[in-house]
Amino acid sequence: MRAVACRRYGPPKVLQIEDVERPVPKADEILVAVHSTSVTSGDARMRSFKGAGIYWLPMALMFGVLRPRNQITGMEFSGRVAEIGKDVATFRVGDPVFGMKIGSANAEYVAIRETAAIAIKPDSLAFSDAAVTPFGALSALEFLRDIAKLKAGERILIHGASGAVGVFAVQIAKHMGATVTGVCRGANVELVKSLGADEVVDYTTTDFTKTQDVYDVILDTVGGTSFSRSKRVLAVNGRHVFVVQDWPQLLQAMWTSIRPGKRVICGMSGGDSKSDLAEIAGLIDQGVIKPVVDRTYPLDAIADAHRYVETGRKRGGVVVSVAA
Template sequence: MKAVRRHVYGAPEVIELEEVPKPEIGDDGVLVRVRAAAVNPGDWHLLRGTPYVLRAVSGLSKPKVPGLGADFAGVVEAVGKGVSRFQPGDEVYGCAPGSFAEYVAVPEGGPIAAKPAGLTFEQAAAVPTSAMTALQALRDKAGLERGQKVLVNGAAGGIGTFAVQLAKAFGAEVTGVCGGANVELVRSIGADHVIDYTKEDFTRTGRRYDVILDNIANRTVGECRRLLTPAGAYLSNSGGGGRWVGVMGRVIRLNLTNLFVRHTLPTFVTRENAADLAALRELIEAGEVTPVVERVFPLAAVSEAIAHVERGHAKGKVVIVL
């Protein structure tokens, strides 16, 4: 099969398209012919090997695993003899390491579920990591309730477009922060209020929020805390920290601050699982959530797609088609 590989850390130019063996499956395995795969910020972090603290797991001097990509949508080609949930021909979506390839293998009990009806493969591939991140942040960590006020910083990005729609589906009043070119997009996916950060500083509006989901981290934790109601929650999945620790720097600060303040400042790592993929499928099929896909690239242009996402101004998701 054709698959994206990189054997050294570096810029998108180090990516190669190679012929490699198809993945093998065991008794509990599902072999999927990938039809589309989404690009996530994690892909360029792994590509460059930054922040450097990640190399303790991914490989100190060069990548231990040459593949890239995580999210996929496709068609089941084969299943192990112990698999009962899926059969060849099923349309599925989910997460698997190395999804920038013609085939991936996923355990039956892993993060794989039936593809939402009515979505193209490109749309379905855009969902898993970004939508699960938004879902777990709002539902599980913030405990979002109907009638609460939510601010999403970075509302036009991959996680942000899902967060706006999920918060609305949960009955919240939603404010989205984005650049001027994306105001209409954010309004069209359900935001009650939109702040153009090129014209207005969202930390100085005087408004208060029960939940802030910060996908950009371009303001300090203290500035954001001042926007919270007394029992409010601030969640960040981004942040500075340089090449050495990256977002972990903000995670450390949040955990320390959490010891001394009344607000909730939870940190979290997205947990990829089939149950949340099924929950998202229900919301999508009910018309509550629609993936926003900005651009589609062929597999041979993965380096260009990752570079586009790394520049930081993609609207919604960028998807690879195979």
């Protein structure tokens, strides 16, 4: 099968389309014929191995010190079940599915365990849209529900509201009953409003830390906010939650956790929960949330897709089409 290989860390040009062996599903695995996949900010980081910051060592141990351990790129996919292992009970050949598996998805076929993050694709969702859903939606759900512990009636500010995590965070926070303020560039204000944000702040003209508004939660999905500056707009027991974190945020998180009052919280999302992906599929089915597709590239243009993702300017997700 054709797949995107990354044999060494480096710029987008290290990516090559290669013919590799098609995976054979084990007894508990499903083989998916991929229709669409994606390039996420995480894929670009894993390819370049830059920007890992404080997580350099754990990432190196997990993903390979000298060269990538997973030499096929990509994590999100959508497509149809092509084969099932003998123990698979909940999927049938031909089922439309979408899911997430790190280091394998930019390929014509993906083998994934039945118990991993794979779900039936909602009918209302095109294959292309389904391929930019799991990374952002699973991260947003975990950060809001488990890390920020957002409650109905709270006021949340989402910084980076137009990115892959941000577009889902806005919609899921609204669904959880919060009052949502999104922060993005002027060009993305209408998009973020259309996702249900109650207010949108254009960070190129307005500094949210200098307004009179107060938030129970500040969720920074892209970096750039600081606890020292945002303290004055955080409520008494407010939480400043960092999706992207380094030493300053981790030290602040430790320090603020041992005393009452405003807190910094850092966290990691696993992005591998089957039940969470089923919940996301349900919310899409009910019309509560939807993915945002920015651009679509053919598999052969994977390096261009990485170059675009690295600009840090994408809106929602970048699709890579695999099936003709």
